[in-house]
Amino acid sequence: MVKFFSLSSGSNGNCYYIGNDETGLLIDAGIGPRTIKKRLQEHGVSMDSVDFILVTHDHIDHIKGLGMVAQKYFKPVYATEKLHASLDNHSCTRCRLSGCVRKTVAGEPSTYKGVTFTPFIVPHKDKKFSTRELKELS
Numbered sequence: 724m725v726k727f728f729s730l731s732s733g734s735n736g737n738c739y740y741i742g743n744d745e746t747g748l749l750i751d752a753g754i755g756p757r758t759i760k761k762r763l764q765e766h767g768v769s770m771d772s773v774d775f776i777l778v779t780h781d782h783i784d785h786i787k788g789l790g791m792v793a794q795k796y797f798k799p800v801y802a803t804e805k806l807h808a809s810l811d812n813h814s815c816t817r818c819r820l821s822g823c824v825r826k827t828v829a830g831e832p833s834t835y836k837g838v839t840f841t842p843f844i845v846p847h848k849d850k851k852f853s854t855r856e857l858k859e860l861s
Contacts (some may be wrong), residue, residue: 789816
């Protein structure tokens, strides 16, 4: 059975979990690792169940905790090359994603641990950012 729930939503931070018994992922990490771990536990899910992180865009409420989570738990971070370039220069993520960077291409499906996702460009506050469409969770 697939579980999907919000760990945080809004201007103070965005982070969502989706997973099953075999694979789990976070969509964004706008909150810190301790809060993520605590809120996952409230739903009966451990941080060990999170296999990777998808990043939708580089607004602070979506990436504030990303660098700390990647550094502490060494989870692969999937985003487009353009978004990773932005993350390389952001104070929350600069020098913290080493070894975790996984680049995707807008419009091209990627698969990791049985999850297929396709990044696509959407306008967001007068800019274009990458977001994800989850195609399959098996």
